[in-house]
Amino acid sequence: MTEPSSGVQALTRGVDLLEALADAGGEAGVSELAGRTGLAPGTIHRLVRTLLHAGYLRQLPSRRYALGPRLIRLGDSATRMLGRWATPTLTELVAAIGETANLAVLDGDHAVYVAQVPSPHSVRVFAEIGRRVPVHCTGVGKALLSALPAAEAETLLARTGLPAVTPSTVTDPDRMRAELAATRERGYATDDGEQEPGVRCVAVPVVGAHGAVALSVSGPEGRMDAAALRRAVPLVVAAGERLRTALAA
Template sequence: MSDGTDTSRPEVPRAGGVQSLARAFGLLETLAEAGGEAGLSELADRTGLAPATIHRLVRTLVDLGYLRQLPSRRYTLGPKLVGLGETAARQFGRWATPVLTDLVAEIGETANLAVLDGDRAVYVAQVPSPHQMRMFTEIGRRVPVHCTGVGKALLSALPPADAAGIVARTGLPAVTPTTITDPEVFARELAVARERGYVLDEGEQETGVRCVAAPVTGPHGSAAVSVSGPLSRMDDAAVARIAPLVVAAGRRLGTLLATA
C-alpha cells in the first residue's frame, strides 16, 4: 500500500463503506466458522490481517461485550450477540409467526420461513408441528440452497442469472441419494418451480422428509416459506392439498413484508 504503482486489491472484493466494520464482522464470522473459539494468531492466519490490527478490533469487541476472552486468552463469541440475534429473530418472527401458525393449523406440519444470506439460506422463523415435539429451535441454521425446499424456492424467485451464479459458486454436492447433482436437471427444477409457484424437496437434504416450499413474493423479498413432514404423512394427495396453501402463505407474507 506504500507505492502508487499497484493499487489492485484482490482481497475483499466489495466489502462496504467502513472497512474496520467489515473487518470486525469478518472476524466474528471467522470465529463462528472456526467453531466459535479461536486464538488471535489463528484469526490472523485465517483473515490475513496483521495481529496488531486484529488485536485492536478484538479488544474493542471484548470491551463492548460481543466477544469474550477465555482464561486461555482465546476468544469466543460473547453474550451480547445472543441478545442481538434473539431480537433479530423475534423481529422476523413477529410478522411471520401468525401466518406460519395458520399454516400449521391447516396442515398439521412444521412451517418455516427462511431468507437468503449470501449463498445460503437461513431459517428465521419456525412454528413446529403438533405431531412431533422434535426439532429444537432451528432458527439461525444455515443450509445449502440446492437441496432444500426453501433454498430452491429462494432461487426460483431470483433472476435466473443470479441463481445460476450462486449454484456455480456452491456447486451441487450430494447430501442424500435424491439430491439433485446435475446442473441441467437443477435448472429445469427451478424452471418448473417458477411455472408452478412452488417447489418440492423429495428428501434431498434428509431422507424421509418431504417438503413443499414457495417464495415470498415481495419487491426485494428474498424469503421463502416451507412446510415439511415425514413421508408417511406427506403423500401425493397431501402435497396436492398443501401446495396451494403454501403458495398463498407466501403471497400473504409478501404483502406483509411490503407493508410493515
Template structure:
C-alpha cells in the same frame, strides 16, 4: 395427484447502467426520493445493491448498478464505512459491515413475530412444521418456525443458514431471480452434495428452476437432509421497491409428506404467503 398453483411471474433482469442511460437512472432515483432525504435514500440503495451482489463490491461496480455518479458514491460509502455499515477489504472493495447485524437481529425478531400466527395456522391445517426463510446474500436464513404436531428434529431451525440449491425455499426464491444472477451465485457458493438427491450441476438446477417457475412452488426431495421433504412458495413482493426475499414452507419426514399432502399444502402456503405480504405492506 397433480398439484396446482398459480405460476410465479417471470422477473426480467434489469439491464446494467451505461453512459447512455445513466442520467435517466439517476433522474428516476431522484424522482423516487422526492419528499425524503436523498442522501439517505442513496445510502440505503447502495447497501441493497451490495447485499444482492454477494456482499462485496467495488466502487465502479456500484456505479454501474446504481447509476449514481462516482463522487456521490464515494461520499456515501465513506460515511457508511465510518458508521460501520460497510468495511473496506484489502482488495479495496467494500463489504457489508458488522453494524448491520444490529438491524438484522431486530428485523429477524420482527419477522418472527409477524409470521408466527400465519405459520401456526399452517401447522393447524397441515400438521407439519412451518417455516419462514429469506435469501440473505448467498444463503438461505430461517427466521421463523412453528414446529409440527409430531416431534422431529430437522435442519430447518431458526437461525440456520444453508445454501439455496438444496432447499425448497432457495429454489423458489432463485426461480424469481434472473439467470445471470443465479449463475453468479452458484459460482460463488458451489453446489456441494449433501445427499444422493442433491442437484450438483447448473444445467439440472436450471431445469428445476424452470419447473418451479411454471408451477409456482418448489419441492426439496431429501436434497438437504435424507428422509425429509419440503414444499415452499415465495412471499409476494409488495410496493415499488424490492424488500426482503421471503418464502414460506412446510417440511416433514417423507412418509408423511405425501403427494396428497403437498396438493393440500400448496394453496395453504399461497394463502399464508399473501397474508404475510399484506402484513409487511
C-alpha cells in the same frame, strides 16, 4: 408536489447506496456504484465518507467499499422482527396442514431458518432457528434460488456445486436448471428427501420490497404423501401471498 429536503434526499441516497452494495455482493468501487445508482461520483464520495464514519461501510485495501460491521446489529434485529411478523402466517399453516411451517432467508450461499412453528404431531420435522442449509437440496433453498435472476442463481450454484447430500439430491446441473425453471413457472418448490431422507417439503418464495424469503411446510413422507402434497400446495401458495401482503403493510 413538495421537493424533499436535502437531509431526506441524502438519507434516501445513502440507503440506495447501501442497497446497491448489497446487490453487488457486498463490495464495489465508486464507478460500479455510480452505474448501479445513477448518482454522480462526487455525490457517492460524500455519502461514502459519512457512512464510513458511522461504521456502515468500510474501505478495503483495494480502495473498494464494502458493507460495514455496524450493519450486523441492524440485520440481526431485522431478522428477528421478520420472524415475529411471519409467525401468525406460520401458525395458520400448521393449523391447516398439520405439519411444521418454516421461514428462511438467503444468507450468502446458504438458506438460513429464521422462524418456525412446529407440527403438533409427536413425530415431526424440526430445524433449529439459525441453521444454515444448502440451497440446491432444500425446498426453501430452491424457492429462494427461483426468486433470483437466472444468471445470479447459476453463479451461486457454480460456487457451491451440487454435492449429493442424500441419494435423492439433484446433482445434475441441467436437471437443476429445469427444476428452477419449473419452480418459477408454477410458483413453488419441492424437496423429496433431497436434504434429509424420509422428509418431504413444499416451499414458496415471498418476494417484495423486503427482498425475498421462503415459506415452507415439511413433514415425514409417511404423512406427506402425494395426496397430502397436492392439498398442501395451494395452502402454502396462499399463505405466501398473505405474508407478502403483511410484509408490505
